[in-house]
Amino acid sequence: MPNIPPQFGIFLFIVAAAVLPLVFASGYQTFQLTMVVIYALSVLGKNLVTGFGGQVSLGQGAFYAVGAYTAAVLMDQWDVPYWATLPIAAITSGLVGLMLGLPALRLGGLYLALVTFALAISVPQLLKYKAFEGWTGGVQGIVVSKPDAPFNLPISSDSWIYLFSLAVGVVFFLAITNLVNSRIGRALKAIRDQPLAAEAMGVELARYKTLTFGVGAMVTGIGGALSAIAVGFVSPDSFTIALSLTLFVGMVVGGASSISGAIYGALFIQFIPNIAEEISKAIPGVVYGVILIAVMFFAPGGLAGVIANQLRRLRAARVVGTGRAPS
Amino acid sequence: MADTITEKPILEVRGLHAGYGQVKVLHGMDFVVNTGGVTALLGANGAGKTTTLRAISGMVRTTGDILYDGERINALSTEAIAAMRVGHVPDGRGTFMELTVEENLKLGGYTRRDDTAADLERICTYFPKLKQRFRQQAGTLSGGEQQMLAIGRALMIKPRLLLLDEPSFGLAPLIVREIFEIMRQIIISERTSILLVEQNASLALTIADMAYLLETGRIVMSGPADEIRRDESLRRSYLGY
Amino acid sequence: MEGVLHQIVSGIATGGIYASIALALVMIFLATHHINFAQGEMAMFSTYIALTLLQLGLPYWAAFLATLVFSFVMGVILQRILLEPLANAPVLASVGAFLGLLLIFNNVAGWLFSYTLKPFPSPFGVGDPMFGGMFSRHELGSTVVTMAVLLSVWAFFRFTRLGLAMRGAAYNPVSSRLVGVPVGRMLALGWGLAAGIGAIAGMMVAPVVFLDPNMMGGVLLYAFAGALLGGITSPLGAVVGGVMMGVIENLAGAYVVGTELKLTTALVIIVLVLVVKPSGLFGKALASRV
């Protein structure tokens, strides 16, 4: 069998992800796929913090909200073009992440979980606060108009936003993959698995932890900014604790310590609720809860872990089946 | 003392294997603790002394037989074994740091349904220092005091078999002598059978009547304590003193 | 001046509720080093059970007692089937299981009982405010109830053989087994007790905030703040911290930030405690391994 480099597979996947929906998907389906990309990016930020950094953050929804509101306020108040809001959203969400992460990271896992949980609960209230109403629109939120395709491209607004989000998503997935495989990534894994040994080896725990937390918040914030552009609307009640829990479920189900896990997780949180909701409004939450516990018990590596195991088994079976290769 | 023992042994261990996960530590040990007697289990660091006591108390997985009063206890839980009046003074003393001295002792008597107040009094007569610190947090005690507390706690169970894991560990010689002096009194008046683990062989042999020497999970020598003490060549080659 | 006093007094009433949940959290934390993120939702669910029993025609205190028994059993069962197997799992696994529980309780409650706000009766009646408008009847009654609960929990742990064994099992499971304490059973009892305490808090707060599946979100946040303020390793601290949070909430709401930022007040306190004194007022410094 010819040896196909894995990069080629990824390339094909990206091309297919870009082209197929333009041809086959309806407007709403395209929007759903846009949300998958956005969730994947947001979950990726969480994976970086938890799966690779070993820190449990429950408030990723807050960074998502910061990104979304940054984008919406910039577009609404100063007519900043949508694409230019992304770098600014990255900065604001990253900064908020650092500010909250610093005190908690010094103390270790459960404190961070607590602080971020508290943050996630209080986000809607902060967004509704009167003093910020001039910018945030208070309870009403902010409506922004969806961008059209540039250069008179003959595609719909939804399709364009999809392509735009996909491009941003691809860039960040590749960047994070590189980060994880770099020296920094190895240091992170060492910290996660052997904190004491890592410290003895001179890895500066606190700095790396804080950095990962900031980068994770930033990536999720960019996801939030894209969501503001794609949905065309932000309001406090879109950013409740439920959002943070959803992202948490996406991370766990996909597989926290895997890059591709973020994509599986995103597909899961985008499509499972739609299916489950047809039975009852409460069902998605129950399903989430049951699946969360089931994953913890039976598949701590999430879908990515299950898939990796199956692939390994398949490969092993093939080796046995073909016997020794002729020399 | 040895010649007065005619009853069946309180503890009989046959072909005992034990370890931690993949690591095997004990490789087929045989020994007995005679009823009313003091048996010493001697050995260097890492020989498996603590593991032997843990095996008896059901804290590690075992194969072979551990017969307590004739009954096989391998499969029982630690708390069930304790409830059969096996007192265990663990490696590291196992102090309940956050509780007071009094509460530590009372917790020692947890399995007992009868009134423990009199025993509490009696145990305090062995350890007057504990009595003075009755209401103090146990975590604030000195090492020697914590060792006394650990022994007192194990006595509260009214043990028929008392397992002592290196009571001399990490203590100044003067304190060690004091503790062994108290143990001598306890042996005389409590009539409990004792399995004493020690690295300090010369000290242990002064209060034991039987001794076993453990090397990397196997018994390599055994005999009455006074014979070993008298036999200089044996002492030299095995115990290094 | 009278206004301030009123705010403080009524703050103590809600503070008692925060203190109860904070105590439940600290009990679980001491025994397992886990934070039960589902503590609030469990209390909410128990309160719905109480409401259902009342609607079936049970007298209030009978429903109250039955709810306690239900919650206790629920806590014991949850510990046995769900948390015991995860006892030594990494932080992410236990947090995941707790969040799973939170989602299940919240949504099952919504499913069974709907998401609409429901009034919940107070056993102390409405009546006129007492002591010159200082106290409503319910505030007085619920303060008495929560303080009685906290006192009896304290007495239970301080003076009974079982309470002592539960403390021992929490602090030092290995030594506890060696003196014959069945540690697993003690942890399950602790869970049952914590669930029961939470249920009382739920039934006391429901007449004030009305019952709905999200009723405990804010309460849990204030309980977290209270537990951290008092010191997450100190049961006494949890109680003091919880009561303080009730008072802080009222004073801040009335004079500083207004009622719109109540939740944020708790968040700020949490962050402040972690920055200034992570061990809280009464707690011990924690090893950072947790």
Ligand SMILES: Nc1ncnc2c1ncn2[C@@H]1O[C@H](COP(=O)(O)OP(=O)(O)OP(=O)(O)O)[C@@H](O)[C@H]1O
């Ligand atoms: N919890 C554990 N997990 C894995 N291995 C262990 C554990 N405890 C002890 N061991 C190993 O078992 C062997 C015997 O240890 P044990 O503590 O029984 O020795 P010991 O004779 O009591 O030594 P010491 O005199 O130093 O107390 C050692 O090699 C030790 O490394």
Ligand SMILES: [Mg+2]
């Ligand atoms: Mg030892």
